Amino acid sequence: xxxxxxxxxxQVNFTEIECIEKKKTKTMCxxxxxxxxxxxxxxxxxxxxxxxxxxxxxxxxxxTLRIFEQKLESLPPDLFTGVAEAPKPQPxxxxxxxxxxxxxxxxxKEEAPEEEEEPEVDTTQARKEEILANDGSKKLYNMLKFxxxxxxxxxxxxxxxxxxxxxxxxxxxxxGFDKMVQFSFKxxxxx
Numbered sequence: 251x252x253x254x255x256x257x258x259x260x261q262v263n264f265t266e267i268e269c270i271e272k273k274k275t276k277t278m279c280x281x282x283x284x285x286x287x288x289x290x291x292x293x294x295x296x297x298x299x300x301x302x303x304x305x306x307x308x309x310x311x312x313x314t315l316r317i318f319e320q321k322l323e324s325l326p327p328d329l330f331t332g333v334a335e336a337p338k339p340q341p342x343x344x345x346x347x348x349x350x351x352x353x354x355x356x357x358x359k360e361e362a363p364e365e366e367e368e369p370e371v372d373t374t375q376a377r378k379e380e381i382l383a384n385d386g387s388k389k390l391y392n393m394l395k396f397x398x399x400x401x402x403x404x405x406x407x408x409x410x411x412x413x414x415x416x417x418x419x420x421x422x423x424x425x426g427f428d429k430m431v432q433f434s435f436k437x438x439x440x441x
Contacts, residue, residue: 318402387413390406390417394427
């Protein structure tokens with residue numbers, strides 16, 4: 251036991267015990283403070299170097315994105331008039347023929363042509379026209395059309411245009427860019 255009882259304390263003669271040297275204690279405390287400050291300083295220098303490298307990488311990405319934007323804006327608008335639109339995503343519907351018994355399958359086949367999907371196509375087409383009428387959304391559409399990586403499009407939407415990422419997602423799915431393969435630029439950055 252390191253804890254002394256009152257009886258043991260009474261038996262110890264404190265006049266015979268050497269006192270703690272204040273100079274050694276102060277020196278040890280000062281050394282600890284100096285070593286801790288040195289460690290914190292070296293960590294902050296290391297962190298600052300990493301952050302500066304990341305800042306340089308972000309500047310390079312931003313410059314690349316600006317180059318693509320300038321190229322995109324320099325193209326004449328009539329260039330896109332003859333370009334075929336991306337394929338429309340087809341909504342997946344449950345097959346009523348699989349759920350119905352064999353006797354009712356013929357009735358289901360007869361009912362299927364009667365269903366009209368024209369209102370959905372009209373609303374989809376109206377939404378596409380609405381998106382292309384907005385300048386900010388049209389920029390995002392053109393970026394996706396030229397297959398600029400989706401992360402860069404998100405950055406453009408939230409940063410400069412002040413739009414939410416849901417607008418990019420809507421354009422991405424509405425115009426069928428999700429069916430197309432996106433390529434990405436591979437940068438070999440090392441920290």
